[in-house]
Structures are given as C-alpha cells and as structure tokens.
Amino acid sequence: MSNAKPRLMSIDAFAKTVEDARIRTTSGGIITLICVLIVLVLIRNEYNDYTTIISRPELVVDRDINKPLDINLDISFWNMPCDILSLDIMDETGDVQLDILRAGFKKFRITKDANGNPDDEILDEESVPVNSDVSIEILAKGLKEGENGECGSCYGALPQDKKQYCCNDCETVKLAYAEAGWGFFDGENIQQCEKEGYVKRLKERVAAKEGCRIMGTTRINRISGSMDFAPGASVNSKGRHVHDLSLYNKEGTSFNFDHVINSLTFGEVPKGAEGSESTHSLDRFGMKVNNRDHVFSYYLKVVATRFEFLSESKKSLDTNQFSVITHNRPLKGGKDEDHKNTVHARGGFPGVIFHFDISPLKIINKEQYAKTWSGFVLGVISSIAGVLMVGTLLDKSVYAAEQAIKSKKDL
Structure with a gap:
C-alpha cells in the first residue's frame, strides 16, 4: 500500500501549491469577479439554448402521394360579376372538373364604394352558394315515351323531336348552349331566363359594375395540372376546352380579371409552427392592369410538409408549402412594354x-431542443474552463506588469 501512494502521486495532474507560497492581489480579485460574471452569463446562455425548441427539416420521398390534396382559396375579382365567372380544374391524366364553383365554393357579390372602387369589406348579404355539379344529361333529362310533364324548349341547342331533352330552367338552357358551342349572352328573349328574372338581375349587376369574391375548399388528385378562372360557361368539345365569351365580349371594357388573392393554401394551415409562413406566399397578392384581354398565370411548386411536435398534446400536422412564379400577358401578344426583348x-x-x-x-419538420443534456453539460464545463484559463493568463500578465513597474521604482 505504501508503494501505491507514491505511484499515484507521480501521475497527479493537479499538483498543489503551498498555501504560504500563494500571492493574492487586488487586481487578481477584480479579474476573479469579472470571470465569475462572465461564467454566469455564459451558463445562462447555454441553458437558454438547451431549453430552446427548434424545427429541423428533413427531406424524404412522399409516401402519401395517392392521398387527395385540399385547395383552400379566397380570391376577389373587382370587375367580374359572379353570374359569368366559372372555375375549372384539369390535370395531366386528362381528367377535367368543369365549373367546380358548383361544389365546395361560395360566391359573394362585391359592391363598390362611393368612388366606384371595390370594397371587399362590403359583401352582399345574399351570398350566392352554387348548386352541386350535374351533367347536361341529368339537368336536361327528357320524358319517356308516353310520359306526361313539362318539357321546356332548348331553342335548338339539344334534340327535342322525341322529347329526349327538356330545358325547364335558365341554367339548363345556358348549359345546353355551351354544349352546342353557341353564345348565350345575357339570356335575353329566352323564356325560362326572363321568367326567373335572370336577365333583369344580370343587367342590373353588370350596370352596377359589381365584382365577385370566391371562397371555399376543393379536393384534387396529387397530379400536376391547372386551375383556371374564366368568363362564361365551360365545356370540352372535340378535345378542346372552351368558354362561352359572348357576354364578356359584348360588354366591351366593363369586365376584366384584375384581382387580389386574399388567401391560397394547400391542406391544413399550421398555426404557430416554425416555417408556417412559407405556406402563405400569395396572401394579399394582387394584379391590376385594367385590360379586358389579359391572362394572369401563377406557376406553383407544391411540396408536402409534415410538422411533428415535442408536446404530446399536439398532434402531427400534414400540410403543404409552395413556391410561386407569376406571369401575365395580353392576349394580342407582341413585345412586352417593360422588356422590349421579350415577345409574348x-x-x-x-x-x-x-x-x-x-x-x-x-x-x-421535427421539433427538438437545440441542445441535448450532454451538450448542455459540456458547454457549461467548456465555458467555465475557458474563462478561468483566460483569467489566469490575464492575471499573470497583470501581475508581471505590476512587478516590472515596482522594480523600476525601486531603482
């Protein structure tokens, strides 16, 4: 046992000095106090880092690609009455959802203020929810042989020699005209539309230069495609997607597609999650060129996003983020007014x-603490050791300077 003690003493890295050999100075006390304050500040910062929650992104292959995608839309058209506005969705598979304003969306008439400017805050109390989407075969369902009942005229847009089609309301006649590729205009002189008050109502809204605000949610497949707002009823004819522009063209400069996107999101919108602001890149974004023959395009790159939280009370949230490139051009084409080398x-x-x-x-995006427990302990020890080492060097330098000055005075 006596031999073990000298061996352990020989490898002691913390050799002690004799208490009587230590010299205490005022400058050393000041440096010590400064070091203690610095150590306390650094330890507090380490603790703040340890308790701070951050979100670390991770990129993986999307295994939920077959799940439908929700589009939440709120958009205002300042110079486009609700009666002639339609919305269609087309994807790369060739599937077309015609006039989906008939399902999941609501239209609201935008009035104008005293100066003739659109005012989104003033919405007509008579909101205009649109009926569920149905085909022309159902809307214009005819009468079976020998069956008695009302069978309104389709004005030649659909065959009625055997009453195989019946247009008993204005909406059906309007859709029949679109199927035939005829211009419907404002429905004037069509008995069903005159009787329902459609013609009078439409003329009043056009004269008042009303706008339209569309709000709602629709669900699409996770396939690249397009969603377009355009005037008039839409129909696919001979492989082409066309719109009835008869009324739009008739009214001259009364209509245009100047607009503001109040909100556009995909999926559920995260609240309070770091990075959630990236899902709102088009909020309150608008375009105004005051040109009726103009098309506005938005190219969106949608990326599925999942937020996972540390708190067990919060469930994981699946949403989507997107980036966007905007573009607009006149239908007549030609050189761009701002960029002379660009031809539309x-x-x-x-x-x-x-x-x-x-x-x-x-x-x-996974929530986690900025530092682990071991990282926190290591940071605290490093802070203390670093400050004490710098303090020791500073104290030795100050002491050496004091001794040099003192020796000169003694001379």
Missing part, C-alpha cells in the same frame, strides 16, 4: 390560371 405569345382566353406541379418529395 398570342391567343388564349382571358382569365386567371393557376398551374400547379406536385413534388414527389416531402419535408418533415
């Missing part, structure tokens, strides 16, 4: 088009 294509139809591209990847 010619053709198309007026409206607002959202082109969306769905990414096959997914971002997972």
Whole structure:
C-alpha cells in the first residue's frame, strides 16, 4: 500500500501549491469577479439554448402521394360579376372538373364604394352558394315515351323531336348552349331566363359594375395540372376546352380579371409552427392592369410538409408549402412594354390560371431542443474552463506588469 501512494502521486495532474507560497492581489480579485460574471452569463446562455425548441427539416420521398390534396382559396375579382365567372380544374391524366364553383365554393357579390372602387369589406348579404355539379344529361333529362310533364324548349341547342331533352330552367338552357358551342349572352328573349328574372338581375349587376369574391375548399388528385378562372360557361368539345365569351365580349371594357388573392393554401394551415409562413406566399397578392384581354398565370411548386411536435398534446400536422412564379400577358401578344426583348405569345382566353406541379418529395419538420443534456453539460464545463484559463493568463500578465513597474521604482 505504501508503494501505491507514491505511484499515484507521480501521475497527479493537479499538483498543489503551498498555501504560504500563494500571492493574492487586488487586481487578481477584480479579474476573479469579472470571470465569475462572465461564467454566469455564459451558463445562462447555454441553458437558454438547451431549453430552446427548434424545427429541423428533413427531406424524404412522399409516401402519401395517392392521398387527395385540399385547395383552400379566397380570391376577389373587382370587375367580374359572379353570374359569368366559372372555375375549372384539369390535370395531366386528362381528367377535367368543369365549373367546380358548383361544389365546395361560395360566391359573394362585391359592391363598390362611393368612388366606384371595390370594397371587399362590403359583401352582399345574399351570398350566392352554387348548386352541386350535374351533367347536361341529368339537368336536361327528357320524358319517356308516353310520359306526361313539362318539357321546356332548348331553342335548338339539344334534340327535342322525341322529347329526349327538356330545358325547364335558365341554367339548363345556358348549359345546353355551351354544349352546342353557341353564345348565350345575357339570356335575353329566352323564356325560362326572363321568367326567373335572370336577365333583369344580370343587367342590373353588370350596370352596377359589381365584382365577385370566391371562397371555399376543393379536393384534387396529387397530379400536376391547372386551375383556371374564366368568363362564361365551360365545356370540352372535340378535345378542346372552351368558354362561352359572348357576354364578356359584348360588354366591351366593363369586365376584366384584375384581382387580389386574399388567401391560397394547400391542406391544413399550421398555426404557430416554425416555417408556417412559407405556406402563405400569395396572401394579399394582387394584379391590376385594367385590360379586358389579359391572362394572369401563377406557376406553383407544391411540396408536402409534415410538422411533428415535442408536446404530446399536439398532434402531427400534414400540410403543404409552395413556391410561386407569376406571369401575365395580353392576349394580342407582341413585345412586352417593360422588356422590349421579350415577345409574348398570342391567343388564349382571358382569365386567371393557376398551374400547379406536385413534388414527389416531402419535408418533415421535427421539433427538438437545440441542445441535448450532454451538450448542455459540456458547454457549461467548456465555458467555465475557458474563462478561468483566460483569467489566469490575464492575471499573470497583470501581475508581471505590476512587478516590472515596482522594480523600476525601486531603482
């Protein structure tokens, strides 16, 4: 045992000095106090880092690509009455959802203030929810042979020699005209529309230069495609997607697609999650060119995003983020007024088009503490050791300077 003690003493890295050999100075006391204060500040900062919750993103392949995608939309058109506005969705599979304003969305008439400017805060109390989407075969369902009942005229837009089709209301006649590729205009001289007051109501709204605000949610497949707002009833004819522009063209400069996007999100909107602001990149974004023959395009890159929280009381949230590129051009084409070297294509139809591209990847944002417990302890020890080492060097330098000054005075 006696031999073990000298061996342990020989490897002692913390050799002690004799108490009588230590010299205490006033400058050393001041430096010690400064070091203690600095150590306390650093320990507090380490603790703040340890308790801070951050979100770390991780990129993975999206395994939920087959799940439908919700689009939450709130958009205002300042110079477009609700009666002639339609919304269609087309994807790369060739599927077309015609006039989906008939399902999941609501239209609200926007009035004008005393100066003739649109005022989104003043909405007509008579909101205009649109009926569920149905095909022309159901709307214009005819009478079976020998069956008695009302069978309104389709004015030649559909065959009625055997009453196989019946147009008993204005909406059915309007859709029949679209199927036939005829201009419906404002429905004047069509008995069903005159009787329902559609013609009078439409003329009043056009004269008042009303706008339209559309709010709601629709669900689409996670396939790249487009969503377009355009005037008049829409129909697919001979492989082409067309709109009835008869009334839009008739009214001259009364209509245009100047607009503001109040809100556009995909999926559930995260609240209070870090990075959630990236899901609102088009909120309150608008375009105003005051040109009726103009098309506005938005190219969206949608990426699925999942938020995972530390708190057990919060459930994981699946949503979507998107980036966007905007573009607009006149239908007549030609050189861009601002960029003379840019030449726009010619053709198309007026409206607002959202082109969306769905990414096959997914971002997972996991909440976690900025530091682990071991990282916190290591940071505290490093802070203390570093400050004491610097303090020791500073104390030795100050002491050496004091001794040099003292020796000169003694001389």
